[in-house]
Amino acid sequence: MILGIETSCDETAAALVTAGGDIRASVVSSQADLHARYGGVVPEVASRRHLELVAPVVRDALSEAGATLDDVDTVAVTQGPGLIGALLVGLAAAKAIAWSRRLPLVPVDHLRGHVASLYLGPDALEPPFLCLLASGGHTMLLDVRGYGEEAVLGTTLDDAAGEAFDKGARLLGLGYPGGRELDLLARDGDPTAYAFPVARVPGLDFSFSGLKTALLYATRDLSEDELAARRADLAASYQRAIVRALVARVREAAGGKRTAVVGGVAANSELRASLPDAALAPLALCTDNAAMIASAARFTEAVPYPAYLGLDAYASR
Ligand SMILES: Nc1ncnc2c1ncn2[C@@H]1O[C@H](COP(=O)(O)OP(=O)(O)OP(=O)(O)O)[C@@H](O)[C@H]1O
Numbered sequence: 001m002i003l004g005i006e007t008s009c010d011e012t013a014a015a016l017v018t019a020g021g022d023i024r025a026s027v028v029s030s031q032a033d034l035h036a037r038y039g040g041v042v043p044e045v046a047s048r049r050h051l052e053l054v055a056p057v058v059r060d061a062l063s064e065a066g067a068t069l070d071d072v073d074t075v076a077v078t079q080g081p082g083l084i085g086a087l088l089v090g091l092a093a094a095k096a097i098a099w100s101r102r103l104p105l106v107p108v109d110h111l112r113g114h115v116a117s118l119y120l121g122p123d124a125l126e127p128p129f130l131c132l133l134a135s136g137g138h139t140m141l142l143d144v145r146g147y148g149e150e151a152v153l154g155t156t157l158d159d160a161a162g163e164a165f166d167k168g169a170r171l172l173g174l175g176y177p178g179g180r181e182l183d184l185l186a187r188d189g190d191p192t193a194y195a196f197p198v199a200r201v202p203g204l205d206f207s208f209s210g211l212k213t214a215l216l217y218a219t220r221d222l223s224e225d226e227l228a229a230r231r232a233d234l235a236a237s238y239q240r241a242i243v244r245a246l247v248a249r250v251r252e253a254a255g256g257k258r259t260a261v262v263g264g265v266a267a268n269s270e271l272r273a274s275l276p277d278a279a280l281a282p283l284a285l286c287t288d289n290a291a292m293i294a295s296a297a298r299f300t301e302a303v304p305y306p307a308y309l310g311l312d313a314y315a316s317r
């Protein structure tokens, strides 16, 4: 079994996955409540919390799988991209576990991890396919040619789609992280109430910063009562604009190829409904988790004991 560990942002996660891609356990401890009062993730607070949680979360995953460290053959861990202090906690924990058992260690790229969320379970997808990765920090169109083999066809020029959801939610006075709350509120609203712009940028890139400004202009002159009355319509219209931009690019780039969507924004109900033919990451595996990291490790070369002790984390690709 592969023990996966993920600590790149504000989720402390551990999972046990078999070489065949069966999830035996997947534990995610979210720190969202801890960061909510600041309206976003505070890196230093996240690192300290990971330090407290990483051992209990690994223990929970082992007990959920009915396993012990004796059953673990490989340790996989997110090496980057992400918050550097947060990543270092997971990497140090993974090194310590692997080293103490003389096991190999697989450093995993977090974005490859998101793609590998499609390679788990009985309905696992096989490359090649076109993949939209839409998360809190990234929005990319990937030409996935093989396992762990992808070319970037397009990326965001400014905000990520998840970031646009979160910033929009904040302008609407919703909690943090706001993507899911905005999704829920949008169900009660009229998506045609406001004509928010979908940025036209050349090639297959994305841009969401103008949309956020449009929402700011639409909300800033509203009184509290007016905002309360229009909140659902604003949410629905704003979500419609983000989803339209994402779906348009997927359609343009697909050219008859199979398509897939991964990352936190893949949990969005309107996006899922708008791409009925696409392979969608299972809901539990859209936002950060360690099962996807262990999954990616199945297709990544392991670093033998004890050479991985010198590995470092990286903040960006
Ligand atoms: N139902 C939803 N609708 C829209 N957005 C959502 C939904 N659920 C989660 N999100 C968004 O997904 C993002 C979190 O996704 P994820 O955990 O993949 O991002 P991340 O790990 O922070 O970023 P990255 O993977 O780029 O490093 C947040 O921006 C969140 O608002």
Ligand SMILES: [Mg+2]
Residues within 6 Å of the ligand: 110, 114, 135, 136, 264, 287, 288
């Ligand atoms: Mg992520």
